Amino acid sequence: MDQPPVHVLDLNPDDLQSHLVELFGPEIPSYRAKQIFEWVYRHRIHNFAEMTNLPRSIKELLDLHFCIYASSVVQNRPSNDGTRKLLLRWPDGATSECVLIPTEDRRTACLSAQVGCPVQCVFCASGVGGLDRNLTTGQIVEQALRLIDLCPDETKLTNIVFMGIGEPLANYDAVIGAIRILHAPWGMGLGARRLTVSTIGLPQPIRKLAQEGLPINLAWSLHAPNDTLRRQLIPWAAKIPLDEVIDACRYFFETTGREVTLEYLVLDGVNHRPEHAEQLARIASAIRANVNLIPYNPVAGLGFARPDDAVVMQFEQRLRRLGVNVHVRHSRGLDIDAACGQLRRQNQNPRS
Ligand code: SAH
DSSP: SSSEEGGGOOOOHHHHHHHHHHHOTSSTTTTTTHHHHHHIIIIIOOOOOTTTTTTHHHHHHHHHEEEEOEEEEEEEEOOOSSOEEEEETTTOOOOEEEEEESSSSOOOEEOOOEEESSSTTTTTTTTTTOOEEEEEEHHHHHHHHHHHHHSTTTTOOHHHHHSSOOOOGHHHHHHHHHHHHHSSTTTTTGGGGGEEEEEEHHHHOOOOHHHHSSOEEEEEEEEOSSHHHHHOOOOOGGGGHHHHHHHHHHHHHHHHOOEEEEEEEETTSSSHHHHHHHHHHHHHHHHEEHHHEEEEEOTTTTTOOOOOOOHHHHHHHHHHHHHHOOOEESSSSGTTOOTTTTTHHHHHHHTO
């Protein structure tokens, strides 16, 4: 067959039904698309042969023209703390990583939005090779399904965060398409409040996201509380002054009623001085944001170190005295390289 199969996970029921009409003619019942999605999202069936309420003739043609899973699992690494990380390979050879983070009451999936990352923060493994390409909506959704497959039957993902590789708001249409499927009752059915997009801070897409009518969570990876330090740590953001991002976040909060979270990586000796606390507190108060402090998970060769716990605690206390609602979050899966981009990078260059 010349044409690659259509990726079912890219589609909504109307799109799939149109494809079915094209293939089987207008006499195909209008409920077929919904039936297929029920198998995929509710019963976790990922091949047409097992869809027992579809006629065999239909299943055979579906098999020829469509696929449900497009990736193969290249690595499946369990961590000592229960975190599981998958490395998926797509038909074009590109790879993506995604992580399942189970806790007592949650199963959180951390998804990638792109292959590589255009932002190239100087401390992050994801951006080391730059951007290879965007992921499609179906490829983003597939990561979530692959992670559910790791969970016992009848359990579901409770939360999804776009904190894997890539900048979600630089692949806006595919990411919002995936969010709609993850949220839809015919899809994964997750409440909007259980979905979080993490961004380096792109003002226009943040404003657009605010208007989607989806009260999802927005996390801004701030890391530097003044423009000078920001230019050093996140050179890509040099053309976007902090004030523009602050205005966009304020707009997001006012439009959606959802608080923005500030993610602040603590890099040893770089961004935890008293004046940084004061600058960070001013930003947090301007957008009424909570702050998550994340001790850096060191990446070999990038030249940054993890601060001592006491240093992080001191910075946290200083922020708290300045009226900030602040928490320290520890990255999990340290033993399986669960920080952004580490597994994919290892696979690209085994010596790095
Ligand atoms: N591009 C988006 C989402 C991906 S990164 C963003 O920047 O928000 C998800 C979070 O992990 C970001 O806050 C990122 O800065 C952080 N991160 C990157 N490398 C890390 C590391 N080595 N240790 C801990 N957090 C890291």
